[in-house]
Amino acid sequence: MNRYNASDLSRWRSDGAALMPGFFTKSEIVPVLDDFGILFSGGQPQPHAAVENTKGKDVRMPSRVQFEHTRMMPFDCSPALNLLALHPALIAFAREALGTEDVRLYQSISWAKFTGQADFDQPFHMDYYNHTLTTIGDDPCQRTVNFSIYATDVTDEHGSIRYVTRGEGDEICGPMRPGMPDVSQQDALRRIERSGAGPSGTVLAYSSDIYHRATNLTAPEGRRYVLFASYKAAENDAVDFVAWPSSVPREWSRLYSADDNPWRHFFEHASPEQLACLNVPLPGDRFWTEVTLARTQTRWPRWDATAWRRAIA
Ligand SMILES: [Fe+2]
Known part of the structure; x- marks a missing residue:
């Protein structure tokens, strides 16, 4: 199109x-x-x-x-x-x-x-x-x-x-x-x-x-x-x-739970290129290690991190 x-x-x-x-x-x-x-x-x-x-x-x-x-x-x-x-x-x-x-x-x-x-x-x-x-x-x-x-x-x-x-x-x-x-x-x-x-x-x-x-x-x-x-x-x-990390609707508690935090939509639906526009490092960036990947995955349990994981392996 x-x-x-x-x-x-x-x-x-x-x-x-x-x-x-x-x-x-x-x-x-x-x-x-x-x-x-x-x-x-x-x-x-x-x-x-x-x-x-x-x-x-x-x-x-x-x-x-x-x-x-x-x-x-x-x-x-x-x-x-x-x-x-x-x-x-x-x-x-x-x-x-x-x-x-x-x-x-x-x-x-x-x-x-x-x-x-x-x-x-x-x-x-x-x-x-x-x-x-x-x-x-x-x-x-x-x-x-x-x-x-x-x-x-x-x-x-x-x-x-x-x-x-x-x-x-x-x-x-x-x-x-x-x-x-x-x-x-x-x-x-x-x-x-x-x-x-x-x-x-x-x-x-x-x-x-x-x-x-x-x-x-x-x-x-x-x-x-x-x-x-x-x-x-x-x-x-x-x-x-x-600053995107501080942008959340109404209740601050939402920062700490993926369940009702609208940022989950981005981790559940966005591509690496889309997330990079929000300062999430691309797969292969030196930021990503086994530890940083595991911590981020814990925060966003339904994030498909396959592309990031492959780039570490
Ligand atoms: Fe204007």
Whole structure:
């Protein structure tokens, strides 16, 4: 199945964004929609959009309520949503885009939005301001590949992202790339913005150094389920977002039991290449000895460690 092509990669390199409808099939998305329904069962879509009346001439993010229905991986649901960020085709795209085989998943967030829950309309901004303390390097391998994966249809009435290319952003805001452009720059960006609308199964690949903004949900009773998955080169330790070992839902006790710890989904279903994206050393790495393998197997009893064991023997 051809999920993306060379022109998608070249658009990611030149523009900083590539919109790819049909990346995931309907049958791949069905269980993901079920998982979103489980995670965000508390969401109540309303007939009318919420609109903040506090926006003035200042450039600011809408209220924190917009982030209410977000979860960091691992997710307390089936393996479908958990493994989606590590789909082999996403890893392959990230490897080609970054020009290295050794990539890491450094962020995976599921985000549900409901009409009326909040005013989701954001000003243009760049994401790298909370992915690094410096800036994004100019070499492709120093960039990030940020996937936005649409589980539901995301029309303009369902809060589709708006973005401009890297070149257009630099032309309006200058090469120093302010994280939050000023009011006149915001107006200029809005005049040329593109819509990232797409049907369920669409993937938008962008780089964290392009200007983009979220928009409000106006469709009556609308809901929007999107998974964000971000990759970087393994060698790029200037970029990060979360430490996977400390990411667990709610109860800390889950760290110590495989039975109800969602990380088990990864050890039970992921390939060595997928686990390597989470810093689990590949088979043959000098980390693996009879002892480290046995200890890890004790932690994850249903992990099929055959490939790792063979590489030791
Ligand atoms: Fe953003």
